[in-house]
Amino acid sequence: MGHNYGLPTIKALFAQALHCAYPACEEPLLFEERSRGVRTIAVxxxxxxxxxxxxxxxxxEYPPELLNNEENLLLLCGKHHGAVDQNxxxxxxxxxxxxxxAQLAQGGGTTVSDADLADMVRALESTLSALHEAL
Structure with missing residues (x-):
């Protein structure tokens, strides 16, 4: 099942955080290796x-129209996303x-360009589809 987050929602999520929302996890939102020109989503x-x-x-009881809005979403690394949903x-x-x-309180989030977002959305859709099919 695909998700319809919308680019403004994804931008807002990344702008609010620096790392995974799981307490004490410091996994950054993006993996970057500038010397190789690599920048990819890590959450x-x-x-x-x-x-x-x-x-x-x-x-x-939760309004269906809010399910894919930023207030019902958070960013988790792959390790913690699976563990949280399976338990x-x-x-x-x-x-x-x-x-x-707490993730909102991190402040000073990550800025991503529209081109980066388009790549990330494709990667997220693929990852989320695989995750939801596995559950």
Whole structure:
């Protein structure tokens, strides 16, 4: 299932953070090796509340139109995104809301160009499709 985050939402998420939202994880948002001209996304967009009824932390009371908005999304590295979604009874909605607040408090986020975003969106869609199919 593809996601419709929209470029403004993705830009806002990256502008709000410096690294993975998992507490004490310092995985940066982007992997960069300037000497080789490499710049690629190092995190994944994660839902606080799932958009699917059988997904992690699904909340039937949460407005469907807000599921893919930035207030319901946070950036997690691949290691933590999978662990958080596979253990939803351990990682609650309230806890992820707190992580989101802490990620916002990181400030001084990462600036990405529209060209970088287009590449990242393609990579995210592929990664998220694979992740959701695996769940």
């Amino acid at each position: 994944q967009i994660a839902h606080i509340r799932s958009e699917k009824p059988d997904g992690p932390r699904y909340d039937p 939803e009874s351990v990682f609650t909605t309230d806890e992820l809301v707190d992580w989101k607040a």
